[in-house]
Amino acid sequence: MPGQRRTRAAVAVWAGVFLAATTFVVVAASSDARPDLNFQQEGHWVYNVTEQAAFHVNGGTKQVDARTGKVELTGAVAMGQGDRQLSAVGSGKAVVFGKSDLAVAATVATPGGDVPVSLEVPGGPYYVYKQAGTVVRFAQLPPVTMRAGGTVGEPAPLADGTIWFQRVDNGTLCRVKRDAGDVLCPVDTDGRQGNVVATGDQVVFVDPSAGTVTPFGEQGAGQTANLGVRVAKDARTATVAVAQRLPMVDPGDNRLILAGLDGLGGERPGSAPITVGLGEGDFAAPVTATDAVAVLDRTGRRVLTFTPTGKQKATTPLPEGAGQPRMTRGQDGRVYVDAQDGAHTVVVDHDGSVTTVGIGKRDVPSPDTPKTPQPPVNPPPVAPHGKPQAPSSGKGAKDPAKTPPKAPGAPGAVQAQPGNATVKLSWEEASANGAAITEYRISWRSTAGGGTDGAMSVGGNQLRADVPGLRNGATYVFTIIAVNSVGTGPGADSPPVTPSSEVPGAPGAPTAIAGEDGTVKLTWAPADGQGHLITGYTVTAHGADGSTTAAGTSTEPSLTTAAGVLTLGTAYTFTATATNELGLSSADSPSSGAVSPYSPAAAVGGPSATVADSTVTLTWTTPELNGGDLAGYLVEADGLTPQTVTGTTATFNGLSNGTKYSFTVRAQTRQRGTTGATVDGAPATAEATPGRAPMVDVTGASSSGDRQITLTVNVSDYSSGAVTCHVVFNGAERWTGGCASGSSITVGGLEYATTYDIYVTGENSFGRGPTGSRGSARTNDPPPPPPPPPSVSVSKGGRYSSSSCTDPSCAYVVISARNFAANTSYSVSCVSTVDGTYWTYSARTNGSGAFDSSVCFFGYRGRQVWAVVGGVESNHLTW
The missing domain is CATH 2.60.40 (Immunoglobulin-like)
Structure with a gap:
């Protein structure tokens, strides 16, 4: 590879001063009992300057549930947690705590200069000092320091613990693998500057000003794809993509851009970019949660969250505080916005919902605060499958406070396609806010060309509409407002759009075929361009429930919808519209026939196995069918004839006792309402060994010494494993031990001159068997007493x-x-x-x-x- 570079840094030896002082942790609980701590990578740690202690914010409960003792750190403090250690890095010093007890393990010197970027990844945490070009890993003591040889850009973490970044001075792309001791820079970008972004299990290089994205790895760069949008070189880019979308903030016009990354590899063009206006403010680089995008407005002190499709989820003001807040992505897939002084953090959950958590007040008592005993609180009852049940609202119980419904939020991503005296509108669903959306009100105003204003409404489950009767050549802006039982929400505007008579003809009616993976394959006759070039097609899905869904776009007269776009099991018809190089759209095509998308069923519940002599019976519960109709279940095991059953049980006979069998159960489904071919669902397995309890016969018994009897046995083990014999004399068990056919068993300590009825029961892993043939024997008479001594x-x-x-x-x-x-x-x-x-x-x-x-x-x-x-x-x- 031309220009390949490699930088190696020796592992630095850190001087660790181990502290003898012990810190304490207090867990919020309802009794004095102190449970053992078992912290994982769930949640987030924040250093509170006033309390001089680190606090753990549980991302799931949105509560502070632990704290360290006091440790003094100066400057902006970054924190990170790994499998065994927790570290707090301040200016020139870091404190390392043990994860099991939160006791201080060591203090170490750290590089000075800029505040590091904290990354919680497997093998970490890592602290990346961008200006110094230094990476420090705190997975163990002493920490490991690595140098890249120059200033570096924002790091991007992969799920396997590898982090990538770009060297600013020469443009090379560098990485640190999990547990590595150095930095390697294997990829040359020919000096181009951009951003490194993690998407799925790979990394890509984004050149914002060129509007391109290039996948790369250890062997170099892959095929460059077009993002469909160009932004300023100083565009602020997220380091982790979400739902194959790359969020970027263009500071020139304060807009959030969600560029499509699904075109990587060149098999099909990527999705068109989505653009959302952010309004006035100074917006930092977006940070992604599992299924949401968070944008921090530093001057307006607020956090804006969006879905990956551009629908705004929430706008949350930050509590008052000094200094600049810091926004990071936790390893639990949430985003945390920390006040500089650690007085609060804002938790952005996986779906973009937002909660503010105060820190350092009464959330966790300090180590020297006496605990007040609290009455024990019973844990919530557990429902089947381990899910907590809601508490009973019987006499004396108080139902949890219910959040009252509110007016809906604004619709997202309003799009408008011009046609001949018509405009096709589509939008993202608005947040219902606790009350179902009953309608969408559409209004339009003419901004140029002498058009006439107007209004209409559609049902609450419709996300598209055709507006006819418009003036060709006039420019319109459309506003969509959601309505529920509480009131009307804020409006969302479309881009300006101008109808024209130079529209293409309508495409032919699509042919729809449901795939086995939740997709639908569509083909249609091309549209007549009427002298203009057809540049693309837009396909809309019409649900039997009255809903409309944007199914996708294509430059060819065919399209396969992406998995997850359509609701499994819902019947859909499809229409297509054509768009020419003038941006004008045709009328809808005729509708396709109805199909119901489906995907293979989930794994069945269980299965569990019941064994008997040469027999195994399996039972299971019905799985999630993922939109298909259940045709039956396929039950298989190596060496056995497969069974197809319609119920949730299957029995296999004639098996070899003592042999372990592995069974696989799959639900078989087909497209809803059809009798076509079936598809196998996810497998669920169970292991079972057939067998039966043994039977033991007594074949002989006789006196064999002073007050002892020896018996012989015949053991029928039925090939079901080792047998333990239980020997019973006159109703009392007198001997227990391993036995086999022909075994002699001697029982002593009996009574003189006594006849014993003897039987034996055998036991193995299948239980205790029945009583076999019995025996009997008499012990010897007592000997005469010895003469007295002379x-x-x-x-x-x-x-x-x-x-x-x-x-x-x-x-x-x-x-x-x-x-x-x-x-x-x-x-x-x-x-x-x-x-x-x-x-x-x-x-x-x-x-x-x-x-x-x-x-x-x-x-x-x-x-x-x-x-x-x-x-x-x-x-x-x-x-």
Whole structure:
């Protein structure tokens, strides 16, 4: 690629000073319980200068629900949040908080100079210092800094976390990928200056003064397309497109331009640009929400919001405050307009509705403010599918305050096509403001050429009208006003238009064929230009409900409506008008036949599966049919014969137990009111494994030890997985464990001499099965008790007197032996503490294993004597 440039910057090492102080977070709740914090990229953080703290604005509830402790920052403060960290960047310093507890994790130095652009994208947040050409990513600590090598333009973020911008000095287009450590500039624009815009999953380069748009990527630029409009070089362009429209503010005449981007690729011309006057003011670059455009009037201090088709949604004044407000796009698809001092923010929701949120007053208590206990509040009841139900309005309940209806808003994008003594008008629907629009009043005034003023009205569901009887050559301006039961809304003017007799002939009646994607394909015979070049055709859809819808424009006598333009399931006829190079339009063609646009049905609810033996039964709920008529449901699984059913259940038999099957259910629909071919809807899947509970038979049981029985089993598992056996003895479960056919199971701890009735039930993932064949067995009798152990005792017997023992205490020692073997002789020893074993003799037991013997004598007072018989020692007797 000529002129390709690459810039690489080393990752800077940031000096982080970790703070020991702890900050607190208070969550708005109705009790003292403090729930765990789980912040995501929903919502927006704002630094309040007065409170010296950051506050979290919930974009969904439009309330402040959290805050940090006090941290001092100077200058204009930009904030951004990532997956794990929250950062507040002031002049020369940034404070990083943990997302889980909002405690300060670090403070780091930051580049000086201009206030950075904060981008919340995956892998971010990023802060882009345009003048310094520096990008800082705060996804982790330390932050990563990258330099582009020169001043850069406004950055455009992609959904994957890549950001693109243009270097102002040489025009190259540069990018930073998610988690990258440098800036690469792979695309050369040959020095052209413009704007980088994200649209869908790609980026484009817009040259406002040339009125062109060019897609580009890593490999360079693609095919340049015409935007259909040229604006000043200093036009202020949004960095993110919306609904294939590129919003731009032309400061020369204060107009919002919504240029079409659907012509990229060259397959068909892009949609004509829509222009909306903004009035007096100094208007910043537009910022897009998910399905809306927001424009900030810096001098008038107001926010204007529009639909992607140019219909004005709201005009909201900003609260009073010092300094310039700052408008950013949040990662949640909303737009936030912050006061410079952080005292308030204005939330522009996905659809362009606007809410002002005050910050730093009583929305969240400060960390040192004691909490006042509140009575617990019951959560709202939950309806099926998890959606909260509206609270009951029974006795004692108060219905929420209802916003009273108001007069309608102004219609949007009024267009006028001149014809022969006629003008065709079309406009965007006005906001009903709580009361249905009953009519549109049309008036016209002649601004030149001597035409006559007039008025008429059409129904509230009509968005086009033909005004006949006008003067050719006269110039007219038409005003459209919406009316509801409350009153009339503001008017919207058309551009000046001049009818002429040099109009083309009407095209032929269109042929309409409904596609399977919500589109309708139309073809018609070309119009006779009557000597002038036909430059295009305009097609109008006429609904059976009386509505009119602009179906699209084409330079050829054919058109396929874009998906989403028509209401699915509504019957439409179509007419076409031709326009020549003079800007004059023909009469309407004859109407086409009626067709009803439809698209494949959404996924069915569920499905859920019920399993049985070799069987799976699926049930589901009817899906959104997206305008088609339900023909039935297609139910499929690999290796099985598909089924087509008309109800919301299907049963598959003859399946293999223990095998997992994956089923897919699709609704089949066809164009409403026809019997044509069907189209398959979105798939919904369910997995199921058929099977059944097992059965276990007892094949044998017998006593196998002291108070234990061993049984054998036969297990019928039906190929349905592992089995757990529950063994029951006389009605009480005595053993549980894995088992298989032929398993031996031993159960102990039973009662002696008891007969047990035995059965076994098996259990697997399908449940517990029935009782099989039973068995029985008797435990062993109790064994005889063991004999008592041999014992010996000594006692003092009768007086003994002899010349060898003269002390008065001399007496026989009586030795008694019990529980010895019967009729057996044993050695008997007499032992004392005086002489040790002083006598040994033999004694014989009787038939009871006992004897009493008085052979030994003893005569030492206070001393001990004892006996040993056959090794068994007696008691020690103190004499």
